[in-house]
Amino acid sequence: MYAPEFEYHRAATVAEAIQLLSSNEDAKLIAGGHSLLPLLKLRLARPSVLVDIGRISELKGITISDGTVRIGALTTHWEISSSHDLEHACGIMAEAAGGIGDTQVRNRGTIGGNVVHADPASDWPTVLTALGAKFNIQGAGGSTRTVEPGDFFVGPLTTTLGEQEVLTSIEAPTLGHHQRAEYAKMAHPASGFAVVGAAVVVTVEGDVCTAARIAVGGLVPVPVRMTSVETALVGKALNQENIAEAASHASNDLQGEILGDFFASAEYRKAMAEVEIRHALFHATEVSHH
Amino acid sequence: MTKLGGTPTMTTRIFGSGIRRREDPRLMTGQADYTDDIRLRGMVHAAILRSPHAHAKINSIDTSAARNAPGVLAVYTGADTDGVLNPIPCAWLPPDSDIKAVDHPAMAVDTVRYVGDAVAVVVAESRYQAEDALELINVDYSALPSVVNPQAAMASGAPQLHEDAPNNQAFHWVVAGGDADAAFAAAAGDPQNHVVVSENIVQQRLIPNAMEPRSAVASWQSAMGELTLWSTSQNPHIVRFLCSLVTGIGEHKIRVIAVDVGGGFGSKVAMYADEMLATFCTMQLGRPVKWTATRSEGYMSTIHGRDHVQQVEMAATKDGKITGLRATVYAGMGAYLSTAGPGVPTILHGLMYSGPYEIPNVKGDIFGVFTNTTPVDAYRGAGRPEATFLLERMIELLAAELDIDPVEMRRRNLIQPFEDGHDVSTGLTYDSGNYQGTLDLALQHVDYPALRKEQTELRSQGQYMGIAVSTYCEICGLGPSQVAGAVGFGGGLWESAIVRFYATGKVNVFVGTSPHGQGEETTFAQIVSDELGVPVEDIEIIHGDTDITPMGWGTYGSRTTVVGGAAVVLSARKIKEKGKALAAHLLEAAEEDIEYEDGKFFVRGSPDQNKTIQDIALMANVAWNMPEGMEPGLEATTFYDPPNFSYPFGAHVAVVSVDADNGHIVLQRYVAVDDCGPQINPVIVEGQVHGGVVQGAGQALWEGVVYDDNGQLLTGSMLDYALPKAHLLPNIEVLSTVTPSPHNPLGVKGIGETGSIASTVTIYNAVIDALKPLGITKLEMPLSSQRVWQAIQQAKGA
Amino acid sequence: MLLVHFLREELGLTGTKIGCDTSQCGACVVSMNGSTVKSCTCLAVQADGAEIATIEGLANGSELHPMQEAFWDNHGLQCGYCTAGMIMTAVEMLERNPHPSSDEVRAGLEGNLCRCTGYQNIVKSILAAAEKMDGHAHNDETGGHAHHDH
Incomplete structure (x- = not known):
């Protein structure tokens, strides 16, 4: 709630910001402040110098x-x-x-x-x-x-x-005429952050998926591409069965570390990755899932 | 555009009219003074260092660096306050319970017993400086084993918190009526005709989360030996009383001010160590000291609610008549006994084991248990939601066991309508009730058969819709004082009101109780206006300042309108009586010939021969022409001690859907039919119900304190503790019936808690009902998506 | 120093409240250069030269802003602690979407917590204000604004 002391500089240009970063060892950039300020308030970050780039x-x-x-x-x-x-x-x-x-x-x-x-x-x-x-x-x-x-x-x-x-x-x-994209997430009820998020970008010709890029986040340290799901989807008609089948490959792509906490365990999040991918694909392609 | 202070013209009776609240203009414009808004000349700021350990010995505390930090005036530890401040008292010690009122020092002296226990306080010119200095204090701890679960804390070998409390047992209190053991023996002996259901229920720990964090501004005037304490309190007179006990300052030298308080929900009933530390600091330094909790600090140091582990069994005949209820409850008290903590799972819980039903045989063994956690005390509903949950859950299990519709199951056991007194097996005498009336209205409103039909249809499509209906009653309007004394409450439970007319006909009403959002500045004015015909804008309600207002015991247990409102109306009636006598004198008529109507006293049969209440107020105040022996002034005081509690009741319906894919629950509909007696302001009543229902929904669906095994608070901020949000809720459908309380001068019963009493279990039962096709009968609260999903996975796998 | 501390401690504008320390509750919402911010998540120095409107500046003397009026008419507040932030959020909400649905209003309150009202009468108030303000843009950006430099 009460940030520790720091020096404050406002940079007018990117070059000036870089100059300030170079000349101060533990300097941090601040723009909107919505990532850094919460850390500062909890005293989890303690930069001695803040370089404000918010007005560049x-x-x-x-x-x-x-x-x-x-x-x-x-x-x-x-x-x-x-x-x-x-x-x-x-x-x-x-x-x-x-x-x-x-x-x-x-x-x-x-x-x-x-x-x-x-x-x-x-x-x-x-x-x-x-x-x-x-x-x-x-x-x-x-x-x-x-x-x-x-x-x-x-x-x-x-x-x-x-x-x-x-x-x-x-x-x-930019997305082409044949491309559909959607992001679906399960939001944490307190923080609003993604417990699991799935983003899909698919190319549809006729009703067949000709290309797909799918990534999930929230449950993994860094976003993971769902290549198995993508492969299972390409060449298929985008109907309910094929989407569900493709999404069921999600666990193949989630072999690395899965995050978990008391609200949502790794096991649950992993299962929800499949669900959110399905939701995103349903919404992207306007396939009803009921 | 309305001007500030404007009020719609009265066209109908003011009592019962949904007029706009009179306190709102200052609250909506930033002109209210909440405690943290107070700024005094020379004021300095305190910050409190809190234990990061759930249980530890303090070996040493080094404050030297902090003392020398910029802006720091002083640093105090338990060594400084020990012997100067008396322990923080627990004010509710239920009799015959072997209660261990262990010492609760304002700051830990040699042992910390929960994460958040105060260890040191820094006073500095600014809060930023105080916070910087806190980091320079070096405390050497030796960690001790800790325990957080109340049932585990009573097991042999559990870490012990207090030497004086073996097995961490704070108390063992028993409620018994009829012969429960015999009833269960009879059921066991005749299984052909009886059934017994049992269940373990966990009422998870909650954080009250009033939007205003706790705060105190303490100002000591040494020359006069007087303390002024602005405090975020629901009961400033109790704070004065207990502050006097803790500090030794005479009660007459303490002024506590709590005018604008940003919600409480029970969390601002308790007397806290922190306010006393601010007081200690101002007395040491001679400068006003402010301390305001940050939200995360409040999560550790402001009381929590609920925290029961309940083992319950219910016996019934096969035709659905309940014959007995037995419960063993482990109620977490936290590391120390909070002000009213022990009264919550006992008097306010165990005595309600009959609910709105005829349950002839009842027994409850209630164990209060010390754990290495934040102290537990009253949280909206306080003991009664836990009792209602237990009853409504067990009845639901019985209904399932006997294959009787849950509504029918309740009907077979509801107490028949009564207007003036009904004794139940726990020893209480309910005031009035028509439980069938609220149930009928609720069922009719939702078209219960149609809902069940819709459910059947959706189930055939593989969708999960759940319906639940609850009936409840609660104990409110706390007094009478004689009972308070008998049940170990360390104070009275009466209320007081002074109605004072000025020469200009304007009125101040001074009340001892102190609302903090419930709107009594409006409803009390409505009572006086209705009684004396004075426009509501000519009446101002004064509360929350112990130097100005008469003694009162505060706002909790839905008692302010019931007990305080009664004091107000009785004072108004005394005014009327005096007014009659004075009018008779002025009109040269006999007093028995004077009639009163709509603010006018007139001679019977000659309405033109009259004196208005304003005429009377003027004459009484100037006193030029008074009857022989009549004192001047137009003012009346009432100390009202109710003859009984009040018992609001109702029937609630919840409709939910569950998405089996991810375990998401959507609360589709919520219908609340409540009976709080006559409604002074139905708009305010509705608002109370909305808020209560949503808090109860919060317990069912989102809220819950999580400690890890080491007593670390994992839900330590609003990032992790999920409060209800607007987009997760439907509009609550609010209906009511009116059954006056026979013993209350206004007939009112109280509405502050009804919503939270019934909604948790109603929503819980609805979710279980939704999952019935899967055979799921139990879930842990809050009903998070993960828990629901796991239960579904398990059920499908089985 | 955070903007909210600057407003409250330095300028004495205590109508803006602090309800949490993690940017969740919205009690501290003010308007900065015409868009709402949580003043607990903005450094005072970042607001240097900006125009800040707080709850104190919303009413025009004794004439309430239509949003305040609507909150009053519809029992949109109980303890009042979240109200300043709610009203500041609600005013911007209608500027961006003058005819919101009930669901849109609820979604728009995601950053504002209230413990008293269950939100129902807040939603009702905002919908009522929308109806009332329809076609009557409220042009009172005067009074109570804090301009500051340092």
């Missing part, structure tokens, strides 16, 4: 061109969920953003802050993994690099982002 305008906004959605790291969940352009270009992003936290969290919280926090229970890592997004990163001396989610998320609260790097934007492909 070059990091804000949504642009859609040439089949790519580019979202500045400081774009808030609310801006994403309320973007009509985005709803048309990549509806799953708007929809997922609209289900994060609550109104105030969405008003302040940013997609970049969420992604670099790498909380296993948050929604963006799962959705962006299924979408095959790319993370644009800027480092010291103006260097830039682009990383895919699979190479970015290492473990709970751990990424490959360097201490002197800033995530500047996230890119995702």
